[in-house]
Amino acid sequence: MSPNAFREFLQNQKQQAPAENEIDWAGKLATWQAAVESFIDQVKAYLSEFSDDIHIKNGTVTLSEEFLGTYEVPSLTLKLPAGRVLIKPVGTNLIGASGRIDMEGPEGKVKWVLVPESSERPKITVQIREDIDEPLVTPEDKPEKRVWKLATPPPNIRLVAMTKDTFLEAVMEVANG
DSSP: OOHHHHHHHHHHHHHHSOGGGOOOHHHHHHHHHHHHHHHHHHHHHHHGGGTTTOEEEEEEEEEEETTTEEEEEEEEEEEETTEEEEEEEEESOOSSSSOEEEEEETTEEEEEEEEETTOSSOOOOOOOOSSTTSOOOOSOSSOOOEEEEEEOOSSSOOEEEOOHHHHHHHHHHHHHO
């Protein structure tokens, strides 16, 4: 077989490949960046009444992820009267979540994850296909709204909704222990 015939074969394969299994990486990146900006805006709203005691410094973090490349997302530094708390995004190509933001202080770290609204615990689904021509079966025909939740430490990870109270408790945890 000539190289030209093989190129034609590969081109035909590309055209016949099912488009529904392809991932829109640019769309995934845009969705992730919007979710991070929304998280940052919510944090600022939660802390607005404490502006006399907390100084909020905007920043950016440069992340590099497979298939997404290198990109920037916003981050925050909270300057408390006796310490700092860093809020920095980790990434979106994760197992069990659509994104993660870490909040680090002198006494530890908490993790905020972007998960379906109804999630109470991490959920990982594995599919095995014997024939790669079989369509990928997804458990949800309509994707559920994604929200930020606090992930408790392992081994019994629970996901707690992000509210003003849970956020302020998390700041106290990482700042004071």
